[in-house]
Amino acid sequence: MRVILLGPPGAGKSTQARALEALYGVSHISTGDMLRAEVALGTKLGREAAVLMQDGELVPDDTLNDMIARRLAAPASERGFVLDGFPRTLAQAVMLDALLAEAGQIVDAVIELRADEAALTARVDGRLACPRCTAVFNTRVLPPERVGHCDVCKSELVRRADDVPEAARVRLQAYNRQTAPLLPYYAAQYRLHMADALAAPDVVFESLRGLLETRCGFAPFDPSRSGNLPVC
Ligand code: AMP
Numbered sequence: 342m343r344v345i346l347l348g349p350p351g352a353g354k355s356t357q358a359r360a361l362e363a364l365y366g367v368s369h370i371s372t373g374d375m376l377r378a379e380v381a382l383g384t385k386l387g388r389e390a391a392v393l394m395q396d397g398e399l400v401p402d403d404t405l406n407d408m409i410a411r412r413l414a415a416p417a418s419e420r421g422f423v424l425d426g427f428p429r430t431l432a433q434a435v436m437l438d439a440l441l442a443e444a445g446q447i448v449d450a451v452i453e454l455r456a457d458e459a460a461l462t463a464r465v466d467g468r469l470a471c472p473r474c475t476a477v478f479n480t481r482v483l484p485p486e487r488v489g490h491c492d493v494c495k496s497e498l499v500r501r502a503d504d505v506p507e508a509a510r511v512r513l514q515a516y517n518r519q520t521a522p523l524l525p526y527y528a529a530q531y532r533l534h535m536a537d538a539l540a541a542p543d544v545v546f547e548s549l550r551g552l553l554e555t556r557c558g559f560a561p562f563d564p565s566r567s568g569n570l571p572v573c
Pocket residue numbers: 350372373374376393394395397398399400401402405425426427428429430433503512
């Protein structure tokens with residue numbers, strides 16, 4: 342299964358991608374998490390990316406393309422992947438297609454998590470992230486069981502620096518300007534699907550599951566079975 346989740350900041354891509362990873366045994370690849378790990382490690386790449394990320398701007402395509410090429414070649418991506426936050430520009434999408442084509446592969450499904458901007462602003466405002474295991478919560482739509490603490494690893498949750506209103510506004514602008522053009526690109530090339538991102542997270546997940554299983558023919562991961570996965 343090779344799936345891309347597209348959608349503006351706050352649409353719930355990470356939450357859904359993590360759930361898809363758990364059910365289908367594919368690799369959740371979040372370029373935002375990969376970049377934040379570089380920032381935390383203080384690498385050259387991380388230092389260069391940090392300022393752009395904090396301001397809500399996109400990191401240059403070349404950096405992302407190299408990162409993604411390495412990650413897709415890793416054994417963890419063998420069963421497939423759910424891309425969260427990549428591609429974000431047309432150049433990244435073209436590079437991804439070329440990379441997959443070299444291996445005789447294509448993107449099976451692109452799913453747009455669609456939401457209106459006013460609701461997204463409120464969502465981003467309530468978002469809390471786990472700095473340790475990268476799980477994402479939301480005080481409004483997905484509150485943690487214990488206030489301020491991660492359900493998965495119990496660490497203290499933090500507000501991302503780029504979730505402050507000004508950076509969130511820039512990120513939404515970047516989405517509309519640089520990422521939204523991917524929708525017609527994928528509509529023309531593949532089967533672009535849409536899900537209502539403003540439903541409750543478990544409702545969104547059921548709609549993604551229905552789409553991937555009914556329309557694309559995927560099945561939950563069963564380690565006792567192997568074989569080719571269908572193309573949607
Ligand atoms: P995210 O966690 O997906 O919201 O990403 C956080 C930030 O990382 C973005 O606002 C960008 O600065 C940077 N970033 C993540 N993915 C990409 C990408 N594919 N292209 C460029 N910048 C990215």
